[in-house]
Amino acid sequence: MPGVLKTEGDDLEGLVLSQASGGKSANMAGGINGSHDHEPQQHNNRPLVNGIPNVPINQQVYGEVTVPESSQAVLSAMGDLIGQLPPEIEHITFGYLSFSELITRLVQETFNGLTDCINEMSELQVPQMNGASAVDTSQVNVRKRLRLLNFLQERRAQFIKILVLSQWSRQAQSISRVIDMRIWLDGKRRLYDDACSWMGELKRILELERKPNPDLRTALEALSLGNSPRLPDLGYLPPDRLSPRRLLRTVRGINTQLSLRLNLHETLPPAFRNFSVANGRVTFQVQDEFQVDLSIANDDLSSQMYFIDFRFDFEPTPPELPPGQLRSGIENKVNELLSRDGLGGCYRFLHDFVLSHKLNVLRHQAYRISQAKWSEHLYVEAVHRSLVVQYWIGRPGGKNWIEIGIRRRNVGNASCFHQEEDEPHIGLRWFRAGKEVSDVPVTVNLRELSVEDMLKQIVAAHADSIFRETLARLKEYSLYSKNVLRLKHFRSRIVPASHLFIQLTASQSCSIMQEPITGNFGLLPPSSLHSRGERELNGLGAPEKDAAPRIAQLRAIASCDEVERTVRCYGWEVVRSLRPSLAVLRQHFGPDTARASFFRKRAWNARWLLAFTASLMGDYWWIVELNEQSSKPDPLTASGMSIRDAFKLPTNSSLAAASVEVSLADLTQI
Numbered sequence: 244m245p246g247v248l249k250t251e252g253d254d255l256e257g258l259v260l261s262q263a264s265g266g267k268s269a270n271m272a273g274g275i276n277g278s279h280d281h282e283p284q285q286h287n288n289r290p291l292v293n294g295i296p297n298v299p300i301n302q303q304v305y306g307e308v309t310v311p312e313s314s315q316a317v318l319s320a321m322g323d324l325i326g327q328l329p330p331e332i333e334h335i336t337f338g339y340l341s342f343s344e345l346i347t348r349l350v351q352e353t354f355n356g357l358t359d360c361i362n363e364m365s366e367l368q369v370p371q372m373n374g375a376s377a378v379d380t381s382q383v384n385v386r387k388r389l390r391l392l393n394f395l396q397e398r399r400a401q402f403i404k405i406l407v408l409s410q411w412s413r414q415a416q417s418i419s420r421v422i423d424m425r426i427w428l429d430g431k432r433r434l435y436d437d438a439c440s441w442m443g444e445l446k447r448i449l450e451l452e453r454k455p456n457p458d459l460r461t462a463l464e465a466l467s468l469g470n471s472p473r474l475p476d477l478g479y480l481p482p483d484r485l486s487p488r489r490l491l492r493t494v495r496g497i498n499t500q501l502s503l504r505l506n507l508h509e510t511l512p513p514a515f516r517n518f519s520v521a522n523g524r525v526t527f528q529v530q531d532e533f534q535v536d537l538s539i540a541n542d543d544l545s546s547q548m549y550f551i552d553f554r555f556d557f558e559p560t561p562p563e564l565p566p567g568q569l570r571s572g573i574e575n576k577v578n579e580l581l582s583r584d585g586l587g588g589c590y591r592f593l594h595d596f597v598l599s600h601k602l603n604v605l606r607h608q609a610y611r612i613s614q615a616k617w618s619e620h621l622y623v624e625a626v627h628r629s630l631v632v633q634y635w636i637g638r639p640g641g642k643n644w645i646e647i648g649i650r651r652r653n654v655g656n657a658s659c660f661h662q663e664e665d666e667p668h669i670g671l672r673w674f675r676a677g678k679e680v681s682d683v684p685v686t687v688n689l690r691e692l693s694v695e696d697m698l699k700q701i702v703a704a705h706a707d708s709i710f711r712e713t714l715a716r717l718k719e720y721s722l723y724s725k726n727v728l729r730l731k732h733f734r735s736r737i738v739p740a741s742h743l744f745i746q747l748t749a750s751q752s753c754s755i756m757q758e759p760i761t762g763n764f765g766l767l768p769p770s771s772l773h774s775r776g777e778r779e780l781n782g783l784g785a786p787e788k789d790a791a792p793r794i795a796q797l798r799a800i801a802s803c804d805e806v807e808r809t810v811r812c813y814g815w816e817v818v819r820s821l822r823p824s825l826a827v828l829r830q831h832f833g834p835d836t837a838r839a840s841f842f843r844k845r846a847w848n849a850r851w852l853l854a855f856t857a858s859l860m861g862d863y864w865w866i867v868e869l870n871e872q873s874s875k876p877d878p879l880t881a882s883g884m885s886i887r888d889a890f891k892l893p894t895n896s897s898l899a900a901a902s903v904e905v906s907l908a909d910l911t912q913i
Contacts, residue, residue, distance in 0.1 A: 274666075296803050312766040319811075330377065332427045335419070348404060349485060350513055353398050360394045422585055495525040500542060508544050512590045514666075522549050527590075531689040534599045535589070535667070537581070548586070550577040555597070558691045559604065598649050598669060606630050607649055608694040617698075620760050635762030636700060640784030641676030648672075672700060676785065699759060703741055706757040707734055709787045710743040716791035720835075720859030727861075745794060755780070755794075772801060783890040799838035799857035806838055806855050815842040818852060821869075823886060829858070831867075833891040835860040841867065854889065 262901045288645045314332040364387045373680035460495075485493075505511065511518075515527045525548075536551035553573060554563055564570045573596070580588035606625050607631050613621040622633040622644075629648030636642075639827040650670035671687060673680040685700045715733045717723050723730040729746040742756040754767045766773035766779040776797045783789045805815050818841040833859040842853040868888045 288422060297735060315422075318340075332423050335423055335426055346405060353401075356394060356398070360390060377690065384664040402585070404450060413725075437473070452659055494523040501525045504539070504544055509586060512587050515586055515590055527586075529590075529594070529597075533575075533593055535593060537589075541773065541860060545581040547578075550574045550814070553593070554576075555600075557689060558602070564589065569644045583657045595667065598667060601669060601689070602630060602647070602649070604692050605694045608692070612698075613696050621698075625766060630694075632694065633696060634702060639782065641678075642674070643676065643705065644674050645697065646674070647697070671697070673704075675705060701725060702759045702762075703735065704789070706759070707741050707759065709790070710741065710755070710789040713743060713790045713794070715857070716788075718796065720795070722859050731840050745798075747798045748805050750805065751801050754755070772797065775800075795837055795859045798859065801855040802862055803838050805857065815853070818843050821852070821886075827886060831886050832856045832863070832865060833858070833860070866890040 290332065291624050291773045367387055369381060369383050369387075375770055458473075461471050461473045478508055478727065498520050501524075505518065505520070505525060514529045517530070518525055518527045518898045520526075522535045524613075526536050528532055528534045533556050534554045536553070537548040538551050539548055540546060550573070553570075555561070564573070576592060577589055580592055606623070609621075609623040609630060613623045617634075620635065620637055622636050624631045624633075627648075629646055631646050632646055633644035648665050648670060650689070651667055669687075669689065671683055671685060673683045673685070682703050685697065687697055710732050714730060722728045728748075729744065729752070731744045732742065733742050735741040742754050744752065744754050746752040755775055756765050756767065757763070758765060764777055764786070766780075778787060779793045779797075780790060783793070810817070820840050827838075828839050832839060833856070834856070836856045837858045839854055839856045842855070844853075850869050852867040852869065854864065856863050866889070867886055868890075869886045870887045890903075
C-alpha cells in the first residue's frame with residue numbers, strides 16, 4: 244500500500260453529557276476514529292418517540308441542568324451501552340511518511356546537488372579573451388550555463404511535486420479513514436472465507452469417520468442366544484480335524500511328489516541342481532547368493548509351484564526377509580513367473596535381484612569408508628548398475644580406480660567367479676593410471692562382501708607392481724645385477740607388508756614402502772637423506788618408470804657422503820668450490836655418472852685433484868687435471884676452475900667405497 248502524507252493536527256472531540264442529579268457522566272465517541280463533523284440542527288418542538296423533548300444539542304446547557312425523571316432511565320441506559328461499544332477500528336500507520344521529513348530530505352538533496360554543481364563549474368576553466376566583450380560566448384561558458392540551468396529545472400520539478408503533495412495532504416485525514424475501513428472490511432471478509440474453508444475441510448475429514456448404525460437387535464440375539472435367524476447361513480461344512488499321523492502322511496506324500504517331479508519331469512536351470520526336499524517343500528540353494536523354498540498345491544504335474552520362503556546366502560544381510568511390502572512383492576512376482584516361465588524364470592528374477600542387492604551393499608560400504616579413515620583419499624560414484632571407487636586421489640599422475648558391476652560374459656579372470664558364460668555375474672575391472680589391467684590378481688569373497696578388502700587387495704597389487712617394475716629397472720645396472728649390492732622385493736597381498744629393500748652402500752640400506760590409503764612412499768629408517776628421497780618419489784606421476792633414476796641419485800649421494808666422511812680421517816680436504824654440471828661430469832667420467840666428489844692434498848699441485856664418482860654401474864676413483872686459473876670464469880663451473888682431463892685409477896672392486904682406505908693409503912705416498 245502506498246504511503247500517506249498526514250499533516251499534524253488535533254482530532255475533533257466528542258460531546259460530553261453531564262447529569263447532575265444522577266451523578267453519572269458518559270463520554271460519547273463520535274465517528275469511527277473518535278470524531279464527527281457536527282452540523283447545527285433546526286429547533287423542533289415536536290417530542291421524540293420515547294417522549295424526550297427534541298432539544299438541539301447545540302442549545303443544551305452544560306453544567307447543572309434539570310432533567311425530567313422520565314428521561315433519567317433512558318440516559319442511564321445510554322451510558323451503560325456506551326461502555327459496551329465494540330473496540331475502535333485499528334488505525335493503519337505502516338508506510339506513512341512525515342511531510343516535514345520529506346521536505347527536509349529534499350532541501351538537503353538540493354543543497355548537496357548545488358554544491359556539486361558549483362564544484363563542477365569551478366573546474367571548467369574559461370579561456371582568457373583578448374579585449375573586452377559584452378557577452379562571453381566561449382564553449383566552456385556555455386557548458387557552465389547549461390549545467391546550472393539543468394540543475395535548476397530538475398529542482399524546480401521536485402519542488403512542484405512537493406507543492407502538489409502539500410495541497411493533497413490537507414485532506415489526508417479523510418483518506419486515512421477510508422484506508423482503515425478498507426483494511427477492516429478485508430479482514431472481516433477473510434475471516435468469513437477462512438470459516439467457510441474450515442467448515443468444508445471439517446466436513447471432508449468427518450466423511451471418513453462416518454460409520455453405519457450398529458445392528459443392536461442382531462447383536463443382542465447373537466450374544467444372548469449364540470445364534471440369530473438374521474445371520475446368513477452359507478452352508479459351509481466344518482473341516483475335519485487333522486491328526487498328527489495324517490499331517491505326517493500328507494507331508495511325506497508332498498515330499499514324494501516333489502522328488503518325482505523334479506527328477507523326472509522338470510527341466511532345472513544349472514544353478515538349481517543343488518536342492519533338497521523336506522517338510523513338504525523343496526529348497527533350491529544357489530551358492531553365495533540365495534535360498535528359495537517352493538512347494539506344490541496338487542498332484543497335477545503341469546500345475547505350477549508356489550513361493551514359500553526366501554533367504555540370502557551371503558553376508559552382511561538379514562537372516563530372512565521381514566514381512567512387508569518387499570516380501571509381498573517378491574512372492575507375487577515369483578508366483579507369476581512360476582506360472583508363466585517355470586523354474587527358469589524364477590531363477591533369473593531372483594538371481595538378478597540378488598546381484599542388484601549385492602551392489603547396493605557394496606555401495607553403502609564404499610560410502611561409509613570414504614567418510615571414515617579413507618576420507619579425502621577416496622572418491623565413490625554409482626553409475627547405473629556399477630560402482631566406481633577411485634583411490635589415491637591426492638597423488639599426481641593418472642587416475643586409479645576399480646569398477647564393480649554386473650557383467651554378461653566370463654572373460655577368464657579371477658574376478659568372474661566361475662559363472663556360466665552367458666549368465667550375468669558380478670565382475671571387477673581395474674584401471675591403473677587410466678589404463679585397464681587385463682589380469683586382475685584379486686580374490687573376491689562373494690559370501691562375505693567387503694569393499695574395503697577388495698580395495699586393500701587392489702592397493703597391495705598396485706604397490707607390488709610398482710616395486711616389481713622398479714626392481715626390474717634397477718637390475719639392469721651392474722651393481723645390483725652382479726649382486727655387489729643387495730636388492731630384494733618382499734611381496735605380500737596384505738597392505739602395507741609389501742616393500743622393496745635396497746642396499747645403498749656397504750654400510751647403508753633402506754626399505755621403500757607405500758602407504759595404502761594416501762599412496763605416498765616412505766623410506767625407513769628415517770633420516771634427512773631418506774626424507775629427501777621421499778619427497779622426490781611422492782612427486783612422481785609414474786613411479787614405476789621414474790623411481791629407478793631417483794633411487795640411483797639417492798644411492799650416489801649416500802655413497803659420496805660416506806666417502807667424504809672417510810677421507811677427512813686421512814688428511815684430505817673436500818673441494819667444495821668445484822661444481823661442474825652433470826653434462827661435464829658425464830663427458831669426463833662416463834655417461835652413467837650420477838654424482839662426483841673432489842678432494843685435495845695440501846702437498847699436491849693446485850692443478851691436480853682426486854675425484855670419486857658414484858653411479859649404479861660402479862664407484863670409481865680418478866686423478867683430475869684442472870685448467871690454469873684465468874680471470875674469466877669458465878661457464879661450466881662455479882668457481883672459475885674447469886676440468887681438463889681425468890685419469891681412472893684401477894680398483895679391485897667396482898664398489899670403490901669399500902676399498903677407499905687402500906686407495907687413499909696408496910695415494911698418500913704420491
